[in-house]
Amino acid sequence: MRFLPDQRDLKVAVVGLGYVGSCLAAILADRGCRVTGVDIDTALLAELARGHCRYQEHGLPELVAAAVASGRLRVTADYAGVRDADVVLVAVSTPVHPDGSLLDDHLREACRRLGAHLREGQLVLLKSTVPPGTTRDLARPLLERGGLVAGEDFGLAFTPERFAEGTALRELRSLPIAVGGLNDDSTQAGMEFWRRVLDVAIVPMDSPEAAEIVKLADNWWIDLNIALANELAKFCALYDVDVLDVIAAANTVPKGTGNVNILLPSVGVGGSCLVKDPWMVWHSARRRGLEIQTAPAGRRVNTGMPEYAAQLVVDTLVRLGKDPATATVAVLGAAFKNDTGDLRATPVEAFVTTLAKAGATVRVHDPLVDPVQAEALFGVAPCADLREAVQDADCVAVMALHRPFRDIDFADLPVAPDCLVLDGRAYYPKDKIAELRRLGYVYQGVGR
Numbered sequence: 252m253r254f255l256p257d258q259r260d261l262k263v264a265v266v267g268l269g270y271v272g273s274c275l276a277a278i279l280a281d282r283g284c285r286v287t288g289v290d291i292d293t294a295l296l297a298e299l300a301r302g303h304c305r306y307q308e309h310g311l312p313e314l315v316a317a318a319v320a321s322g323r324l325r326v327t328a329d330y331a332g333v334r335d336a337d338v339v340l341v342a343v344s345t346p347v348h349p350d351g352s353l354l355d356d357h358l359r360e361a362c363r364r365l366g367a368h369l370r371e372g373q374l375v376l377l378k379s380t381v382p383p384g385t386t387r388d389l390a391r392p393l394l395e396r397g398g399l400v401a402g403e404d405f406g407l408a409f410t411p412e413r414f415a416e417g418t419a420l421r422e423l424r425s426l427p428i429a430v431g432g433l434n435d436d437s438t439q440a441g442m443e444f445w446r447r448v449l450d451v452a453i454v455p456m457d458s459p460e461a462a463e464i465v466k467l468a469d470n471w472w473i474d475l476n477i478a479l480a481n482e483l484a485k486f487c488a489l490y491d492v493d494v495l496d497v498i499a500a501a502n503t504v505p506k507g508t509g510n511v512n513i514l515l516p517s518v519g520v521g522g523s524c525l526v527k528d529p530w531m532v533w534h535s536a537r538r539r540g541l542e543i544q545t546a547p548a549g550r551r552v553n554t555g556m557p558e559y560a561a562q563l564v565v566d567t568l569v570r571l572g573k574d575p576a577t578a579t580v581a582v583l584g585a586a587f588k589n590d591t592g593d594l595r596a597t598p599v600e601a602f603v604t605t606l607a608k609a610g611a612t613v614r615v616h617d618p619l620v621d622p623v624q625a626e627a628l629f630g631v632a633p634c635a636d637l638r639e640a641v642q643d644a645d646c647v648a649v650m651a652l653h654r655p656f657r658d659i660d661f662a663d664l665p666v667a668p669d670c671l672v673l674d675g676r677a678y679y680p681k682d683k684i685a686e687l688r689r690l691g692y693v694y695q696g697v698g699r
Contacts, residue, residue: 254374254406254440256337260285261447264336266361267343268295268326270306270523270593271378271412274419275340277304277311280318282448287336288326299326307592307619310420330364338444339365341390342378342412347527351534353382355389362393369397374406374440376430377459380466380528381409382535386459387433401433408432408441409459411466416522417590427452431462470528475545476514477525478552484516484698485559494698495678516697518650518675519556519598521587526550526596557601560697564646564673565609567695571669573645576610579667581644584651585617585625585633589676591651592619594628599650602675603629616640618655641666647692648673662690669693 255261261284265276268290280286290296298305302316318324333339343357358379365375375394377386386409391401401407410430414422428445430453432438442453456462480498487494494516504511520526529546536543565575587597594600603613615625616634625633634640637659641647644666649656661672672687674696679687684694 254372254436255443256372259283259447261338261444262336263287264289264333264339266290266330266333266339266341266365267357267379268292268299269342269344270308270416270419272340272342273299273304273306273315274308274311274414274423275342275378275412276324277314277318278420278423279448280321280323281314284323284448286318286324287332288324289328289330289332290326291328293328296326296328299324307590308416308419309590314420330368333365334368334370336373338374338376339369340376340378341365344523345379345381346523347531347534351527351530351532353385353531355381355385358385358389359393362390363396366394366397366399369394369399369405371399371404374408374437374444375401376441376444377407377409378412380411380470380524380531381463382531383460383463383467384535385463391433402437406432406437406440407459408437409462410441410445411462411469413466413469416588416593424449425451427454429454429456429462429465431456431459433459467528467532470524471532471546471549473514474520474525474529474553475549476512477516477520478549480514480516481552481556481559481697483513487698493681515678517556517598518560518602518697520553521596521598522593523595525553553598554601556697557598558605560648560673560675561602561605561609563695563697564606564611564648564671567671567673567693568645571671571693573669575606578645579612579614579643580606580646580648581634581641581666582613582615582648582650583617583637583640583656584649584653584676585615585620585629586651586653589652590619590654592617592621594620594624597628600628602648602650614640614644617651617653619653638665643667644670646671646673648675649677650675652677661687661692666692671695674699 263284264287265272266289268288276286276288302319304312304315343361346354430441484494498513533543533546568575585599641664671693687694
C-alpha cells in the first residue's frame with residue numbers, strides 16, 4: 252500500500268513539542284508543510300500558540316514565530332488533530348531508569364492516544380531514541396489498538412533524531428537521515444517523505460531495529476570518544492603536556508574513511524542523550540545475555556570529570572596559598588554545552604556541589620539559562636551580571652563558552668589577586684593563555 256499522498260503540500264503532525272519536536276515542527280513548516288503540533292503541556296502550547304519558543308537554539312524562535320504567524324504551524328492538546336495528517340512524527344521524551352531500561356510512560360501514552368485516531372494510508376515515523384525492538388514490540392501493538400494493521404493499513408518506521416543542541420537547525424538541513432520500516436512499503440514511504448521536505452542524503456535500513464541502533468551507536472561512540480579524550484587529558488597532565496597539542500597531532504593520521512578523530516576533553520558530558528543512550532545499549536544487551544564493557548566504562552569516566560575538575564580548582568588554590576574553604580569561585584556557564592540554556596544532566600551541577608562540599612562560596616552566572624531552574628538546581632540564585640559574579644573571586648571557572656563570554660575583558664574584571672582561570676570548556680589558545688598570565692591570572696585547563 253502507498254502510505255504517502257502525491258500532493259506536494261504535505262500535512263504533518265508532530266507529537267511531542269519538546270526541544271526535538273519544536274525543531275522538527277519549525278523546519279517542516281518552513282519547508283512548506285502544514286504542521287499540527289500535539290502536546291499535553293498546556294503552558295508550552297500557550298507559548299507556541301502566540302509564537303514564543305522557550306528553547307535556546309539559534310534561529311529557532313524566529314522560525315517558530317514565522318510558522319505560527321503564517322498559519323503553517325498550529326498546536327493543540329487534542330490527539331484528534333493528527334487525523335488530517337499525511338505523516339505523523341512521534342518525538343516524545345524517552346528517559347531511562349537508573350538501570351538503563353527505558354522509562355516508556357510518555358511513549359506508551361502517546362502511541363495509545365495516537366492509535367485511537369489513526370486512519371488508513373497514514374505514515375507514522377518514530378523519532379524518539381529507544382532501545383532496539385521498541386518500534387516493533389511496543390509502539391506497533393499500541394498503535395494497532397485502534398483496529399488498523401501496521402504495514403498494511405498505515406506505514407510504520409523508525410527514523411532517528413541525530414542533531415545536536417546549538418547546531419540543530421543546520422544539522423536538520425544537512426545530516427543524512429536513516430529510515431528503517433516495518434516493511435518495504437513503510438521504508439520507502441519514509442524515505443520519500445524526507446526527500447520531499449529536506450535536501451539531505453537518505454540511508455535505508457533493513458528494519459526498525461537497525462535504525463534504532465544507529466542513534467545509539469552514534470552516541471555510544473561520542474561518549475566513549477570523549478571519555479578517551481578525558482583520560483588522555485589526565486595522562487598528559489602527568490607529564491606537563493598540553494592535551495590539545497597531542498590531540499591535534501594524533502588526529503593527522505589517516506584511518507578508515509577519514510582520520511583519527513579524538514574529540515576534546517572537558518569538565519564532563521551532559522544533556523538528555525549522551526548520559527542515557529550508552530546505558531540503554533548496556534541494558535538492552537544484558538537482557539539478551541551480552542555484557543557490554545565499553546558503554547559503562549565511558550559513562551564512569553565522563554561522570555567523574557566534574558569532580559576531577561573541581562579537585563583541580565582545590566589543588567591549585569592550595570598551591571597558591573589560598574584556603575578553598577574561604578575561597579570564592581565564579582562559575583561562568585551553567586548549561587551542559589556552549590551556546591545553549593539546557594540544564595539537563597549538566598556536569599556543572601556536580602562541579603558546583605563538589606566545590607561547595609570543600610567549603611567554597613560558589614556564584615553562578617549564565618545569561619542563557621532560566622534563573623528559576625538554575626536556582627532550583629544549584630541551590631543558589633544565579634548572579635544577574637558578570638561583574639557581580641566575579642567580584643573578588645579567587646577562581647573564574649569557564650564551564651560553557653557562550654557567545655556573551657567570548658569577548659570577556661579579563662583586564663577589567665574585579666577579581667581577587669592571583670585569580671585562577673579554570674578552562675572547563677573554553678579551549679583558550681596559547682596566546683590567550685599567555686595574555687591571561689600577563690594580566691596576573693593563573694591558568695589551569697583540563698589536561699593543559
